[in-house]
Amino acid sequence: MGVEKFAKKEVAALMSRAGSSTRASVGPIEGMINLGAGDPDFNQPEFINKAVYDAMVAGHTHYSFTGEPDFKEAIAKYYKKYGVDIDPKTQVLITSGGSQAIFQAFAAILDPGDEIVVFDPAYTGYNTPIAYFGAKMVRAKQVKNKDGIFRPDFANLEAVITPKTKAILFCTPDNPTGTVWTKDELKKLAEICVKHDVIAISDEIYTEFIWGGKKHNTIIDLPGMWERTMVLMSFSKTFAWTGCRAGYIIAGPELMKVLAAVPVGICSVPVPFQKAAIKALADGWDFVAEMKAEYKKRIDYMTKRLNEIEGVKYAKPEGAFYLFPDISSFGMPSMKFAMEFFQKEKVRVAPGSAYGEMGEGHIRFALVRPVEDLEEVCKRLERFVKNLPPQAPPAVP
Ligand SMILES: Cc1ncc(COP(=O)(O)O)c(C=O)c1O
Numbered sequence: 001m002g003v004e005k006f007a008k009k010e011v012a013a014l015m016s017r018a019g020s021s022t023r024a025s026v027g028p029i030e031g032m033i034n035l036g037a038g039d040p041d042f043n044q045p046e047f048i049n050k051a052v053y054d055a056m057v058a059g060h061t062h063y064s065f066t067g068e069p070d071f072k073e074a075i076a077k078y079y080k081k082y083g084v085d086i087d088p089k090t091q092v093l094i095t096s097g098g099s100q101a102i103f104q105a106f107a108a109i110l111d112p113g114d115e116i117v118v119f120d121p122a123y124t125g126y127n128t129p130i131a132y133f134g135a136k137m138v139r140a141k142q143v144k145n146k147d148g149i150f151r152p153d154f155a156n157l158e159a160v161i162t163p164k165t166k167a168i169l170f171c172t173p174d175n176p177t178g179t180v181w182t183k184d185e186l187k188k189l190a191e192i193c194v195k196h197d198v199i200a201i202s203d204e205i206y207t208e209f210i211w212g213g214k215k216h217n218t219i220i221d222l223p224g225m226w227e228r229t230m231v232l233m234s235f236s237k238t239f240a241w242t243g244c245r246a247g248y249i250i251a252g253p254e255l256m257k258v259l260a261a262v263p264v265g266i267c268s269v270p271v272p273f274q275k276a277a278i279k280a281l282a283d284g285w286d287f288v289a290e291m292k293a294e295y296k297k298r299i300d301y302m303t304k305r306l307n308e309i310e311g312v313k314y315a316k317p318e319g320a321f322y323l324f325p326d327i328s329s330f331g332m333p334s335m336k337f338a339m340e341f342f343q344k345e346k347v348r349v350a351p352g353s354a355y356g357e358m359g360e361g362h363i364r365f366a367l368v369r370p371v372e373d374l375e376e377v378c379k380r381l382e383r384f385v386k387n388l389p390p391q392a393p394p395a396v397p
Contacts, residue, residue, distance in 0.1 A: 010132050029346060033373050033380075036348035038175065038322065038366040040240040042294075045287045048239070048276050055275035064274065066260065067094030067248075067267040071274040074281045075233075075248055082207075084221050090253040093260060096268040097247040098205045098234030103129050105201055105230045105249060107262045110135040115164040116201075119152060120356030121324075123175045123203070138165070141358055142177060148315035148326065150177035150358070154188050161196050168193060171203035172217075173210055176324045176355050176364040178317020180214045190222040193229075199255075200225065205234040205247075206320040208288055209295060214318050226252035230259065237321075238288065239280045245269060246277045295321045298367040298374055305378040311385055321367045324352065328361030331391030338363055344387075345380035 004012045072088035079086055086092060095101040102125060110116060112134030118126050120139035130137045140157040142150035152170070161168075170189065172181035181189075193200045200219050207216045220229040234247035246269050249259055269277075299316065302323055306314045314325035327337055334351035341363075342348050352362030367374070 010134050014128055014131055032346040032348065033369060033377055034348045035365045035367070035369060035377065036350055037368075038237070039242050039368055040237060040291065040321075041368045041370070042240040042287075042291050044240055044244065044280075045284070047283065048280050051276035051279035052272045055272035060271045060275050062271065064267045064269075064271045067092070067269070068271060068274040068278075071278055072248075074278045075250075078281050079250060082216060082218050084218060086250055087253065091250055091256055093249045093251070093256060094267050094269055094274065095247040095249060097236050097242075097245040098203070098232055099125060099247075100245075100264075100268065101232040101234065101247045101249050102126060102203075104259060104262050104264060105232060106130060106133050106135070107264075108259045109166050109199060111166075113164065114166045115162060116166055117157065117160055117168045118356075119170050119174075121150065121176055121352065121359035121362075122169070122355055123171060124354050126169060135166075136164075138162075139356055139358075140168070142174075142179065143358070144315075148313060149318065150174070150179050150324075152181070152185055152189070154192065157189075158192060161192070161198070165196065165198050167199040167201050169201040169203065171206075173206040173317075173319020175206065175320050176322050176350070176352070176359065176362075178315070178320050178322060178324060180210055180216065180318040183217050186217055186219045187222060190219055190225050194224040198228070200229045201232065202229060203232045205232065205237055207233075208238045209292065209321055210319040211296065211299065212316070212318060216319075220250065220252075227254055228252075230255065235277055235280065239277075239284055240291065241277075241280075244273055244276075246273055294370075295367060298369075298371055299323070301371050302365065302367065302374055302378070305375075309378065309382050309385060312381075323365045323367065324359075324362050325365075326362055327385075330385060330388050332388070334360055334363055341381070341384050345384050347377050347380050 072092040075092050076086040076088040095104055106129045110133040114135045115138045116130055116135055117138050117140050119142050138160050140160050141153040143153045145151050202219050210216055219225055220231055231250040235241040251259060303316050306312050306325055311329040312325050314323060334353045338349050338351040350364040352359035
């Protein structure tokens with residue numbers, strides 16, 4: 001019908017390039033194991049379900065224009081664990097999960113033609129909102145250190161900043177690489193943001209999932225950063241709340257005024273869920289500890305087992321619950337590898353190239369299935385790679 005003519009120019013462009021994503025649903029397919037999307041396989045505990053119901057019964061079913069004040073207070077109290085004092089009234093904005101936090105952060109600052117630097121590899125959910133606002137995503141490399149862990153390349157970052165750069169977006173702990181930024185790395189980034197007068201958008205939605213004694217640090221309280229940082233947070237992973245939708249942005253009071261001016265209407269997290277989220281922040285930590293113990297088991301199992309599969313190189317993640325092994329020795333583009341693995345073995349993984357050029361030669365496993373399923377995944381992977389024809393390795397980007 002040619003309805004594209006009605007579409008906003010950026011939307012029409014997005015329509016024409018719409019393709020597969022890790023979030024696209026497939027199936028049901030008999031025997032499929034889906035490690036594509038990062039949707040935790042845990043259900044929220046009963047006491048949180050009950051808190052939603054109790055809030056409705058108590059009459060918390062009315063407009064909530066900028067979010068519930070007691071929810072914002074609970075968030076400020078929680079974030080204090082990172083040594084940062086936040087004024088809940090002026091420094092917290094409630095969003096419908098991390099995706100709305102991303103959208104609202106971009107909506108607040110990006111004009112058509114602006115540039116935003118996103119590290120490479122990076123979570124794919126930044127790409128289309130940037131395009132929607134007519135801005136340009138510029139990539140700065142993460143490069144692997146001798147232990148195979150991706151780290152930010154600051155020389156490359158400085159080289160890609162231009163007078164059009166509005167913001168630098170990074171993620172710690174990182175999806176897909178599992179990198180947890182060190183204090184020194186955050187300091188370097190803060191200095192660069194101040195020097196070039198740009199905003200840091202710090203995606204911290206995996207803060208609760210850190211392994212091997214590392215600690216989460218935040219950039220927001222480093223010198224000069226209060227007025228130029230937006231911290232994006234979500235309950236999706238922390239409390240396995242991907243369907244319930246709750247998230248927030250933390251920023252300094254001046255930047256918060258810019259964020260709050262985005263016309264999203266009323267707060268889009270239903271009030272009973274905001275009330276239940278308060279309960280989760282108060283009493284949900286045993287549940288989080290159980291999930292963490294289970295993820296740790298999965299990571300330990302997978303890293304040991306992948307070691308036995310010839311040609312697969314991996315680094316143990318410092319955070320989050322993904323594995324991003326290097327499969328470049330098989331000489332196949334990661335998209336082809338992921339597609340053929342799915343067609344032949346019914347295992348869904350994400351191709352590393354989806355996360356940027358630096359992700360090529362990798363695949364991402366989201367460890368959202370129990371160890372028994374992961375055992376089966378490794379068996380199928382072993383069989384799949386054994387049957388691959390020998391090929392010349394591709395050029396490393
Ligand atoms: C790094 C990162 N940021 C943001 C999001 C989006 O969060 P939500 O699922 O709460 O919308 C995700 C989801 O996978 C993510 O991995």
